[in-house]
Amino acid sequence: MSEIPDNLHYTEEHEYVRPADDAGIVVVGITDYAQGELGDVVYVDLPEVGAKFNEMEEFGSIEAVKAVSQLFCPLAGEVVEINQALEADPALINRDPYGEGWMIKLEIRSRADLDQLLTAADYAQHVGE
16 A cells, blocks of 8 residues: 555646745655556656746656656646756655655745645545555
């Protein structure tokens, strides 16, 4: 069974969003369920800082032993930081998807936008857990 923390927001495409300490900034990554389905992550293609995305626009890709998958931006916003550690150790996503395996920090237009994402209970139902 996958870990699905209650304090996060989720997409049907298996990204999670965690509000950061800074107002207007969120942390984005993929869920424990998604990393488990992908298998061993060997490469992550992330955007540059300053890149702007619309809601659910593709922002990168993740390559695992089993497959390559697109990454979708859960909310509209601008990338303010990328997780540089993933360049040297993409398997951080497998070991700690909600912690050290985060992907990007995004400055969003409005925290109210978080309300359009799935709750932990909704996401658990979506993945059948």
